[in-house]
Amino acid sequence: MDALAPVPLNDGHTLPALGFGTWRVSGEDAAEQVRSALGAGYRLIDTAASYGNEAEVGRAVATSGVPREEVLVTSKLRGADQGYDAALRGFERSLGALGLDRLDLYLIHWPLPARDLYVDSWRALVRLREEGVVRSVGVSNFTAAHLDRLVAETGVTPAVNQIELHPGFVQEEMRAANAARGVVTQSWGPLGRGKGLLETAEVRAVAAAHGVSPARAVLRWHHQLGVVPLPKSADPRRRRENLDIGGFVLTGEEMAVLGTLPQRRLGGDPDTHEE
Ligand SMILES: NC(=O)c1ccc[n+]([C@@H]2O[C@H](COP(=O)([O-])OP(=O)(O)OC[C@H]3O[C@@H](n4cnc5c(N)ncnc54)[C@H](OP(=O)(O)O)[C@@H]3O)[C@@H](O)[C@H]2O)c1
Structure with a gap:
């Protein structure tokens, strides 16, 4: 496997080019998967207060x-903890559950615009970064308008925006909006969440042309877009396979083909999603 260059952030730090997702994995399974992912070479682990597995992730x-x-741990502020004081308390709970003395990346999980607390929450995250208990701060599922409001009201641009992104939902405008503001895009659901993406003829043809699995082809597509995918797998062999995206390069035509699949959002809409 070729080493993939770390991705620079707007705060002077970097992120590994790919991370490991832990959504809907709990208990001993979560601890075992994260320990095994670290053993396989993952160095960025993505969890969230709402996943209910921070204790297991921290133990792993x-x-x-x-x-x-050498390990970067990401967690996310859940909706119930939005607001300035509540976010500070939510962070303490996450850090305590993880058993860590600092977090590497802390994100606001969803903007929840109807509650209108994300700017206050953001001020709390900025304070945590200034205090040194969080290395980098960012957001998840934010639109360009949400990002602009944070910057206008606090002067601080998020380092990362983690959004739903895969060939079935290519998010061209949102990727461009993040890039224009110096925000690194992380992809959640990068493999299409097990809902048929890896079985499509287009993905299979691109994969076959390089003698790689459909998952490797799709993760390489993310890498060549300049985004950081966070694949999840319960299978140790697939976890190793998903890390191995350095030894081949998709052509411009192959990148374009993967961008022409029917487009469909699989998760929540940032403007209306409620946690
Ligand atoms: N910020 C947010 O709002 C948000 C929302 C959702 C997710 N996330 C994060 O993003 C991470 C990834 O998203 P996700 O878990 O929804 O979906 P995903 O990583 O796109 O897809 C996971 C599915 O792909 C399968 N898979 C994994 N590797 C494979 C391979 N090599 N070959 C064939 N199938 C493979 C897995 O099955 P097996 O387990 O059987 O391998 C599982 O069914 C989450 O775990 C979480 O950390 C964030």
């Missing part, structure tokens, strides 16, 4: 044998 990081300073 602590017992993986990989030095803590």
Whole structure:
């Protein structure tokens, strides 16, 4: 496997080019998967307060044998903890559950615009970064308008915006909006969440042309778009396979073909989603 260059952030730090997702994995399964992912070479682990697995993720990081300073842990502020004081308390709970003394990346999970608390929440995240208990701060599922409001009202641009992104939902405008503001895009649901993307003729043809699996072809597509995918797999062989995206390059035509699949959002709409 070729090493993939780390991705620079607007705060001077970097992110690994690919991370491991932990949505809907709990208990001993979560601890086992994260420990095994770290053993396979993942160095960015994505969790969230609302996943209910922070304790297991933290235990896995602590017992993986990989030095803590080599691992980046992301967590996210859940909707019930939005607001300035509530966000500070929510962060303390997450950090306590994880058993860590600092977080590497902390995101507002959803903007929840109807509640109108995301700017206050953002001020709390900025304070946590200034205090040094969070290395980088960012958001998830934010639109360009939400990003602009944060910047206008606080002067601080998020380092990351984690959004739904896969060949079945290519998010060209949102990727461009993030890039124009110096925000790194992370892809959630990068493999299309097991809903048929990897079985499409287009993905299979591109994969076959390089002698790789459909998942590797799709993750390479993300990498060549300049975004950071966060694939999840319960299968150790697939976890290793998903890391192995460095030894081949998709042509411009192949990149374009993967961008022409029927487009459909699989998760919530940032303007209306409620947690
Ligand atoms: N910020 C947000 O609002 C948000 C929302 C959703 C998700 N996320 C994050 O993004 C992560 C990834 O998204 P996701 O879990 O929804 O979906 P995903 O990673 O796109 O898809 C996971 C599915 O793909 C399958 N898969 C994985 N590797 C494969 C391979 N090599 N070959 C064939 N199938 C493969 C998995 O099955 P097996 O397990 O059987 O391999 C699983 O069914 C989450 O875990 C979470 O950390 C964030």
